[in-house]
Amino acid sequence: MNYADHVKRLTLAEKRLVKHINDHWTREQALAELKSHLQVAIEVELATIPIYLFTYYSINRTPTGFPDTSLSQFADRAGAAIMSVAVEEMLHMSLSSNVLFSLGQMPQMYLHSPGPYPTNLPGHTKLGPDAKPLALPLSKLSVEQLWHFLEIEYPAASDAPPEGGAWKTIGQIYSYVRCIICSVHIKDEDFHQGETLRQIQPTNYSPIILIRFIPNTVLINIKHHRRKTPLPMRRLI
Known part of the structure; x- marks a missing residue:
C-alpha cells in the first residue's frame, strides 16, 4: 500500500x-x-476510558475559593488535563473503529469492555513497566493513580518491535497494525468496503462540537456575583 511521505518512516524493526x-x-x-488487531486496539482504548473518567469525576474543579486560590486553580487544571486525555482515548477508539469499518467489518464494543476493575489491557503482557502485574483500577486522583496513567501511556523504546500480542506499550500494537497496512497484501481499495456516511465524522469530535456550538460567552457565578465572562476552552472539557 502507498502511504504519504509525511508519515513517519518505518523503523528497522517495522521493516x-x-x-x-x-x-x-x-x-x-x-x-x-489487520481486522483482528484493529478490534484489539478498539478494546484497548475502550478499557482506558472509564479509568480516566472515574478519576476525573473525583475532582471538584470549582472548590471554595475558585478561581482565586492556587488549590482551586490546580484542581481546575488537573481536571481539564485528565478529561482531555479521556477525549483523546475516545478519538483513538473512533479512528480505529473507522478504519475497521472501512474494511467492511463492524467494530464491536458491547460486551467487549473489561470485566471488573482492576484490569489488565487486552493483549498486554501480564507485567507492567515496574515488573509487577498490570492491574489498572478505577480510583480517585492520587499519586498512585497517576502512576497507573503512566502505565497506560508508557512510551515505547525507539527500537521496540511491533507486537500483535504480549505487547508492553500501546504503541507496539499500533506499530503491528501499521506494518500489516504497509505490506504488499493490503490495497487502497480494501479501505472502501464500509459506507462512509456511517463512519464517525469530524463533527462528532468533541472539541470541534464545542467550538462550533458553544457561545463565546456564558453567565457563570464567581464569588456569588453574576457577571458575563468569556469561558476558556479548558473549562469546557
Missing part, C-alpha cells in the same frame, strides 16, 4: 516485520490479522 509479512503471509491472512 523486518513488513518483509516477513510480504514473504510469508497470504493476502487473506494479512486482512484477517
Whole structure:
C-alpha cells in the first residue's frame, strides 16, 4: 500500500516485520490479522476510558475559593488535563473503529469492555513497566493513580518491535497494525468496503462540537456575583 511521505518512516524493526509479512503471509491472512488487531486496539482504548473518567469525576474543579486560590486553580487544571486525555482515548477508539469499518467489518464494543476493575489491557503482557502485574483500577486522583496513567501511556523504546500480542506499550500494537497496512497484501481499495456516511465524522469530535456550538460567552457565578465572562476552552472539557 502507498502511504504519504509525511508519515513517519518505518523503523528497522517495522521493516523486518513488513518483509516477513510480504514473504510469508497470504493476502487473506494479512486482512484477517489487520481486522483482528484493529478490534484489539478498539478494546484497548475502550478499557482506558472509564479509568480516566472515574478519576476525573473525583475532582471538584470549582472548590471554595475558585478561581482565586492556587488549590482551586490546580484542581481546575488537573481536571481539564485528565478529561482531555479521556477525549483523546475516545478519538483513538473512533479512528480505529473507522478504519475497521472501512474494511467492511463492524467494530464491536458491547460486551467487549473489561470485566471488573482492576484490569489488565487486552493483549498486554501480564507485567507492567515496574515488573509487577498490570492491574489498572478505577480510583480517585492520587499519586498512585497517576502512576497507573503512566502505565497506560508508557512510551515505547525507539527500537521496540511491533507486537500483535504480549505487547508492553500501546504503541507496539499500533506499530503491528501499521506494518500489516504497509505490506504488499493490503490495497487502497480494501479501505472502501464500509459506507462512509456511517463512519464517525469530524463533527462528532468533541472539541470541534464545542467550538462550533458553544457561545463565546456564558453567565457563570464567581464569588456569588453574576457577571458575563468569556469561558476558556479548558473549562469546557
